[in-house]
Amino acid sequence: MYILLLPLLAAPLTARPFDSLPPARTRMAYEPAGRTVTITVGPFRLPAMGHDHDMMMMMMDGWAEDRSDPVTWPADTWLQGFQLRVVDGAGRELSRRLLHHWAVIDLDRRELVYPVAHRVMGGGAESGDVRLPPTVGVPLPAGHRLQAFFMWHNDSDQDLEAVYLKLTITWLPGNLQPRPVPVLPFWADVDFHPGQGGANRYDVPPGGSTRVAEFTVPVSGHLLVLSGHLHDYGASIRVEDALTGEILARVTARRDSDGAVREVSRELLGLWGPGPHFEANRRYLIVVVYDNPTGAPLTGVMGVIGGLFQPDDLKAWPAVDATNPDYQRDFAGFLRASTVAMANRTRMLP
Template identity: 35%
Template structure:
């Protein structure tokens, strides 16, 4: 199975001892792992921003499916709508479009289950591979919950199987790159945002999709070097003022595999909003494209540089309120500071 080859490098010289532990253990079924964050209390009408915790994968394999779950202190399943987002980072590998820690797994309010064709595609993990994980949970109800644990249930193919045939990596390009929260204030009327970058290595985009908030009209992915539109997305019909999913583009078929991108070109994500409310909406905008990327067979994935200022700033942002009491803040206040 083709795979990317990380460049030889020392581990990121960070002391992770101040972080709580995320557990990654075998799940209830063969070929399943459960990644679980430390428990937090979630009072009624509050939002909790969980700081990063650290863990290690216990196996070698290829992930092909994942979904999020929440349970309380008694192990009772809680509504998935309590999860705003969860992110998992490998601090030792860089992102495709930025020299920051690579996001390897994520789930959120609208995500549901993510599943690849297991015979074809998988995202590699390695025994001992260190990860950082954080989450945000919110509770708009009048019922409080104690000991809430956010989980990612991961399905994987063990190493040394002849499948999946292709090794892929998650990728993203966000209009709010390079740093900080990815939501932005949405002005009234029509507005546009974009961001450009070049990939670290050559390869093919296998899957592409987009995410916008309410009043998003279009999101596009361009080859900025040639001026060619590579992908156009529009949200599915939804009630006024409600966000809806952008259909995912599968760039593989019996006729071919993927859309090629190269470091010699610059690529642009471009999002358009039409806000009819007549007033600005705090944190009302977002625009990100992403999906699956298959590096060229002989690609050497560049090392992260822990001394890079962008890397360090992003890492501090990802870590969140480490070392501080994890307490809920009122939803109204939390939404003023909310990012993805």
């Protein structure tokens, strides 16, 4: 897959002017006895941005993300959950809010909604860790290639040195009997443009707005869990049947008095029943609602849902196609974004 994509990035990747900043190291620890894989990426230097909204927008306009090296998954497994930590060089835990958002992609499986590399896990500053019950699991075969991408956001007034991202993934053996029910993470963006990064954002006028995007899924199945990612003053995200208008699921933001989003709810739709059923190729809507009492436009907001999907037939999940233009643009955008991140950090070094 890298061979197909590198020609799209020849200039930034082969003639990078940012070599004064050494790349962060990626280490993977496979612990069969504890049934964990821990991926550690770092160190990073995070310059203080204070509460400089303009600086954050400048970073996002360049879609400045960092990345890990690709790692090869070591065994046939069922993923059970993850714990994400941000730590310093001594292993002391730092605030998770240093991460604006993050994702781990599987280069060898496609997404449910889009023909791009599968986002196995991810979230925003307001997202928590995940632990699945042992009756369900995310199938991940040995040999699949994973890579992490993430955006830092140090809104404090203090530079942070030697910051590390530490992701611990828990799993069950692939030959477990009885077999867990196969589920796969999925996501959908109300303003998705493959590979364009900052274009996946929009502005909210004074008084608020509702934004809608249509999507389909190529395989039928049940929605078991839903959560989302919203910026400040975000209110809710819901999924509707485009034909009937029925609300299939809805998540809401928990906000501080100043509008800052601290958490987006996680709806366990399959806890007491099968969860809403999605039909292949039927039209659905993602509806994102923002309030805006500030009297000025809110710039650069996002609206993304993510959750767990139980396909009726796992074998019907479409195979990944690394020659698909959207796949190539999407992954090229990830790589280009991390090059921008290196440039931004270099410019802010003393």
